[in-house]
Amino acid sequence: MTVLRRHGTTIALCVGAVLLTALLLWDRDQVTTDEAADRKYQLFDAWRVDELAKVTITTGDQELRLTSSLGDDGSRDWSLEEGGMAVDVDEQAVGQYLVSLEFAAFERRIQGMDRQVLGLTAPRLVVQVEMGKLSYTLRLGKDAPSPPGAVYAELEGGSRGSQTYVVTKELREALDVPAGALRARNLVPYLSIELQSFELKGPEVSFTLARGGWGGRTAGAFLLTAAAPIGKVRASRRELDGWLRVLGGLEVDRFTELPAADDPAAHELVLTPLDQSKPTGRLVMGGRCEGGGTLIVRRQPRPAAGCLSDQVAESMLIPPEQLVDHRVVGTAGGDIVELEFSGEGITVDLARAQKGWHMRKPDDQPVGKGTMKPLVEGLGTAEGKLLPPAEVTDLGALGLAEPRAQVRILGLPERATTATATERSERIDVGTARDGVVHVRRLDDGAVLAITTDTASFLLPRPSALRSTQIYDLPLSRIHSLTLDCDGKHQHMSRTPQGDWTLLEPKLEGLGADLSLANSFADRLRKLAGLRWASEHRQPAQQLGQPWCIIKAVAASGIEGGETKEVTRQLRVVLGAEVQGGHYAQHDDADAVFVAPRTLGSLARRWLLDRAALMFDADDIDRLTLTGRGDRRLTIDKQGSRWVDQDNPSSQAGEVVKTGLEQLLAEGVDHLGAAGPQEGMDHPVLRIEVLLRSAPDEPVVLTVGSGEVFHNTSVFFVRRSGIDATFAVAQSRLRPLIDAL
Numbered sequence: 243m244t245v246l247r248r249h250g251t252t253i254a255l256c257v258g259a260v261l262l263t264a265l266l267l268w269d270r271d272q273v274t275t276d277e278a279a280d281r282k283y284q285l286f287d288a289w290r291v292d293e294l295a296k297v298t299i300t301t302g303d304q305e306l307r308l309t310s311s312l313g314d315d316g317s318r319d320w321s322l323e324e325g326g327m328a329v330d331v332d333e334q335a336v337g338q339y340l341v342s343l344e345f346a347a348f349e350r351r352i353q354g355m356d357r358q359v360l361g362l363t364a365p366r367l368v369v370q371v372e373m374g375k376l377s378y379t380l381r382l383g384k385d386a387p388s389p390p391g392a393v394y395a396e397l398e399g400g401s402r403g404s405q406t407y408v409v410t411k412e413l414r415e416a417l418d419v420p421a422g423a424l425r426a427r428n429l430v431p432y433l434s435i436e437l438q439s440f441e442l443k444g445p446e447v448s449f450t451l452a453r454g455g456w457g458g459r460t461a462g463a464f465l466l467t468a469a470a471p472i473g474k475v476r477a478s479r480r481e482l483d484g485w486l487r488v489l490g491g492l493e494v495d496r497f498t499e500l501p502a503a504d505d506p507a508a509h510e511l512v513l514t515p516l517d518q519s520k521p522t523g524r525l526v527m528g529g530r531c532e533g534g535g536t537l538i539v540r541r542q543p544r545p546a547a548g549c550l551s552d553q554v555a556e557s558m559l560i561p562p563e564q565l566v567d568h569r570v571v572g573t574a575g576g577d578i579v580e581l582e583f584s585g586e587g588i589t590v591d592l593a594r595a596q597k598g599w600h601m602r603k604p605d606d607q608p609v610g611k612g613t614m615k616p617l618v619e620g621l622g623t624a625e626g627k628l629l630p631p632a633e634v635t636d637l638g639a640l641g642l643a644e645p646r647a648q649v650r651i652l653g654l655p656e657r658a659t660t661a662t663a664t665e666r667s668e669r670i671d672v673g674t675a676r677d678g679v680v681h682v683r684r685l686d687d688g689a690v691l692a693i694t695t696d697t698a699s700f701l702l703p704r705p706s707a708l709r710s711t712q713i714y715d716l717p718l719s720r721i722h723s724l725t726l727d728c729d730g731k732h733q734h735m736s737r738t739p740q741g742d743w744t745l746l747e748p749k750l751e752g753l754g755a756d757l758s759l760a761n762s763f764a765d766r767l768r769k770l771a772g773l774r775w776a777s778e779h780r781q782p783a784q785q786l787g788q789p790w791c792i793i794k795a796v797a798a799s800g801i802e803g804g805e806t807k808e809v810t811r812q813l814r815v816v817l818g819a820e821v822q823g824g825h826y827a828q829h830d831d832a833d834a835v836f837v838a839p840r841t842l843g844s845l846a847r848r849w850l851l852d853r854a855a856l857m858f859d860a861d862d863i864d865r866l867t868l869t870g871r872g873d874r875r876l877t878i879d880k881q882g883s884r885w886v887d888q889d890n891p892s893s894q895a896g897e898v899v900k901t902g903l904e905q906l907l908a909e910g911v912d913h914l915g916a917a918g919p920q921e922g923m924d925h926p927v928l929r930i931e932v933l934l935r936s937a938p939d940e941p942v943v944l945t946v947g948s949g950e951v952f953h954n955t956s957v958f959f960v961r962r963s964g965i966d967a968t969f970a971v972a973q974s975r976l977r978p979l980i981d982a983l
Contacts, residue, residue, distance in 0.1 A: 271375040273401040285346040285407065286371070286378055287400040293374035294318065294340070300368040304421055308336060322424055329546065330426035339424065342416040343371065346380075348407035349392060360384060360394040360406065367418050376400065382414060427493035429540040429548060431513065431523040434486045438516045440464075442559075444509030444528075449562040451477055456572075456667060456686050463666075465687060468562035471630040476687040478567035479574070485565070488557050494538060494548025498531060501539060501547060505529035508537075509559060527555055570624040570682055570691060570701070573653035573666050578618060583703035585647025585672065588778070590703040601708060610710040616774050617707060620700035626682070626693035634690045640681040641673030642690070647702050648672065672701045678783065696821065699777055706834035707775035713829050713836070714813060716768040720798040722810070724764060728791035728817070728846040735760060735850070745851070748914060752855065752965045759850040759910075766845065767795055767813065772836030773823045779833050780818075784826035786835065789816035791825075791846050817843050848953075849911035849967075856906045856944060856962055856969055858932060865933040866899060867941075871925070874983040895982050902979040903930075906944075908969040909952050912959065917968055921959040922948030928980050946976060 273288040281287050299306040307323040308331075322331035357363050361383030369380040378399035386392040391411025398404045439452035454465035454476065466477040504510075508528020515522070521543040529537040531549035538555070539547045581592040591603035592614075599609040637643045653666025669685040680698035683690045723736040734747040735755045743755035780786040795813040817838060818826040827838035866878040866885075877888040878896045885896030917923040928946035947959040952970035960969045960976075 273376070278401050283347050284344075285348055285380065285395070285397050285409070286343065287402055288373070288376055289344045290373045290376070291344075292318075293376075294371075295374070296370075296372040297340070297343070298368075298370040299417075299419065300370075301366065301418065306419070306421070306424060308424070324421060324425070328544070330428075330544065332424055332426045335424050339416070339419065342413070343369070346409070346413055346417070348395070348409055349389065350408050352394065352406040352408060355406065357396070357406075360396075362394060362396045362406070365396075366393075367414075369417060380417075382409070382418065422497035425497065425546075427495075427548070428491070429494060429525060429538060429546055430489055430492055431540065431543055432515055432520075434490060436515050436517070436520075437513055439512075439514045441512040441514075442509060443512070444559070445507055447509065447559045447561060449565070451482070451565075454686060466562060466565050466567075471632070472562055472566060473631045474687060475628070475689050476567040476572055476684065477565045478569065479572060480569075481560075481565050481567075485558075485560050488554070492538075492550070492554070492558070494550060495535060496531075497546065497548045498537070499547065500545050501529070501537070504539065504541075505537070511558075527558060566628060567689075568625045568628055568691065569622075570626065570670060570684065570693065570697075571621045571649075571651065571668065572684070572686055573651050573668055575618040575622040577653040577666060578621075578651055579654060580650075580652035582650040583647065583701070584650075585645070585703055586778075588703040588705065590705055590708070592708075601705075604705055609708045613708050613710060617700065620697075620774075624693065624697045624700055626691035626697065629681075629690045629692065634688075637683075640690060641676060642671055642681055642683050645671035645683075646674045649701050670701060672698060675781075695781070695783060696776075702777070704775055704778050704834070706778060706832075706836075709775070711772040711774065711836065713770040713772055713815075714768055716797055718761070718765055718768055721764045721768050722796045722798060724760065724767075724850075725794040726763075726791070726846055726850070728793070731847075731849060733850055737764070750851075750914065750966060752962075753911075753967060754852045756850055756852045756854075759845070759848065759853070763845050763850060764795070766839075766842050767793065767815070768797070770815065770829075770838070770842065772827070773839060774837050776821070776826055776835040776837055778835075780826075780828060780835050784818045784821075784835055786816060786818035786826055786828055789818050791817040791843065793817070793846060815842075817846065844953075849914070851911040851967070853908040853910055853969075855965060856908055856960060856971065858903060858934070858942075860900070860904070862934050862936050863903075863932060864935045864938070866903075867931040867933075868899065868979060868983055869929040869931070870980065870983040871927065876983050898978055898982050902975070902982070905975045906971060907975070908960070908971050909955055909957055910970055912952060912968045912970045914967045916966070917947070917959070917961055920948065921961075921968060923959070923961060927958065928976065928983075930979070946971075946980075949973060 277288045281289070294310055296310070297308040305325060309321050310318045311321070313319045320331050320333060320336050322329050322336070352360070362381050365381035365383050367382040371378045371380070376399065378397060381396045383394040383396070386394050386408045389410065391414070392408050393414050395407045395409045396404065397407065439450060441450045442448060449466060449468040451464045451466055453463055456463065464477040464482060465474060466472065467474050504526045505528040508526050511525040511527070513523035513525070523543060524541040526539045526541060527536060527550070531537050533549075535549035536552050536555035537547065538550050539545075579594045583590040589603045590601070592599050592601055592609065595608070598611065599614045601607050601609050634640070649670040649672065651666070651668040653668065655665045671683040671685065673681040675695050675698065678695055679692050680695055681690055681692055682698070682701065721737060723734070726733045732747060735743045735745050737743055743757055743760040745753070745755040776784070793815040797811045797813055798809065813830070815827055815829045815838065821837055824837045824840040825843045826835055828835055863880050865880065868876040868878075876895060876899070878899050879886050879888055885900040887893045887895040923945050926945045926947055930944040930946070932942045932944070934942060943963040945961045947961070949956060949958055950970070951957070956973045957970040958973055958976050960971045961967070962969070
């Protein structure tokens with residue numbers, strides 16, 4: 243008794259647990275009250291997704307059977323049989339079908355009617371559902387009188403027993419699926435990352451794509467083999483990626499009967515998986531489908547046939563020439579983790595760091611911010627003309643027997659493959675430049691390409707290219723003087739502490755430096771940044787040995803020690819041949835060549851001389867006389883603040899002329915010295931004689947000659963008496979004065 247008392251509580255708890263377990267197990271075999279209440283408007287009075295095991299759909303003599311299994315990740319996977327034969331399943335279509343079953347609702351209940359009359363003894367559709375211990379059978383019979391398209395239905399199973407209903411046309415169409423509706427329409431049995439090779443054979447297109455063994459996680463990992471003159475060459479990862487996307491998305495419009503034999507003109511695609519335990523895939527494209535389209539047949543591993551649109555079928559027959567890789571580098575820029583450039587006694591070794599790139603050789607230091615992007619982009623876009631194998635017999639003649647330089651690239655491994663090569667290892671040999679052409683050899687496939695010297699610059703060891711492209715960075719106030727010897731023009735000017743510019747050379751009466759142009763040029767120089775680095779040393783083609791432009795400046799770089807004496811700095815930039823975006827350039831005593839912006843060269847070609855030299859102080863003007871062709875003449879007197887036409891005092895001609903004179907700002911100085919015959923000064927369009935109160939004895943004369951284009955602007959040539967130079971003035975500024983006559 244004492245023992246029973248001592249353990250009574252424990253025994254009671256154990257008995258309770260057993261009874262509860264038994265109750266739960268019994269309850270799983272039944273539809274609960276809550277389930278039935280929640281689903282009183284649905285056909286199925288219970289729906290337990292985690293217990294769905296089998297769904298069988300029978301229409302006439304067609305049977306579709308869906309069977310589920312629990313995947314490794316806990317999700318439920320479905321397999322499909324059509325007529326007892328296993329076929330690929332479309333998980334999305336199955337999911338949609340199961341949702342239609344789960345939320346299948348009825349319009350109304352039917353009682354007391356004969357099952358045979360309702361078509362339920364020979365139903366058009368039978369759906370059987372197994373969920374654990376629960377099972378249901380849904381039958382769809384004849385058409386119901388309302389609503390339009392509705393049918394009679396019978397559901398057997400669950401807590402309601404056998405019930406008869408009317409269901410809508412929409413539910414009937416969702417459940418009465420034809421053969422193939424739940425099948426995967428993609429007939430390709432493997433993903434591209436699972437394959438060792440692709441072989442396309444046929445009367446029009448034939449080639450083989452096989453993993454080259456050099457690794458990499460892009461489509462550039464494949465070697466293309468085709469008939470001469472292609473031979474064996476690396477496949478373009480860009481073109482191949484597009485073809486693989488078409489292949490991966492290859493879906494039939496509809497399924498059809500498997501033909502006994504293939505069309506003799508068909509193309510066959512053989513897919514060899516990396517996993518040798520898996521069967522080879524065989525797709526055959528060719529022949530016509532009833533109703534139009536191209537027939538595609540999967541012979542292995544699981545036979546199936548369907549119809550493709552002709553356009554999709556044609557996109558699969560890509561010419562092998564289109565797959566040839568003309569790029570120098572096969573590794574995608576984002577996949578590169580290490581780079582090594584060696585040659586000419588220089589080695590540059592680079593590796594990706596957590597926040598950018600790090601240089602290991604020739605110096606152990608971080609790489610300048612923003613300098614790697616143009617280098618990696620330049621490598622990625624470098625391409626050339628592929629030489630046929632027959633032309634690659636003498637490497638010495640191509641400058642490749644003893645390469646000028648080598649590039650080694652290490653890239654990320656390909657994702658999710660069992661390929662032997664785990665990471666991308668790439669090497670490129672760079673030959674010497676000959677007649678503006680450089681030959682490079684890819685060690686991937688041994689292919690030789692001809693590229694330009696500009697393209698080759700990205701493949702050479704250039705430590706300078708990894709420095710910042712910011713050449714100078716000084717405040718404008720520190721620029722003391724400018725000297726330009728550019729395009730045959732010599733100019734020398736100094737800057738005052740107040741910010742004005744004094745023209746020292748050339749010495750011209752009545753003409754000084756242009757404040758805006760001089761400031762603009764000095765501003766470009768003091769914050770000069772190169773577009774990119776071009777080479778470690780100047781090359782003859784860059785035309786820097788005898789540059790067309792030499793720019794010098796004296797700048798104050800700061801205070802020496804704690805003294806107030808400024809330390810001056812000499813700036814020097816030379817410009818050579820034009821290149822994309824600008825001009826080859828060198829600065830100070832550096833050997834490295836960079837590309838200076840085109841705007842610097844454009845401004846350096848100009849005279850930085852006063853464009854306001856044709857303008858007058860309105861208060862100093864006493865009289866104006868305008869003379870045009872045909873002896874047309876207009877005289878304007880200054881009467882106080884009014885400008886009056888002598889011949890017609892009431893006209894507005896005076897104000898028009900006044901406004902025109904106030905706008906005579908030149909576009910620039912075209913040249914110094916006497917006017918040329920082409921400038922039309924002997925037969926001017928307009929002659930303006932200005933009598934100044936400050937110099938009444940000798941009028942100032944502006945002569946407007948012929949028209950021309952100056953820096954993309956339509957101008958007239960204009961000369962001013964007393965200044966030995968020809969100006970260019972926009973025609974729009976002079977037109978009001980010409981029209982006033």
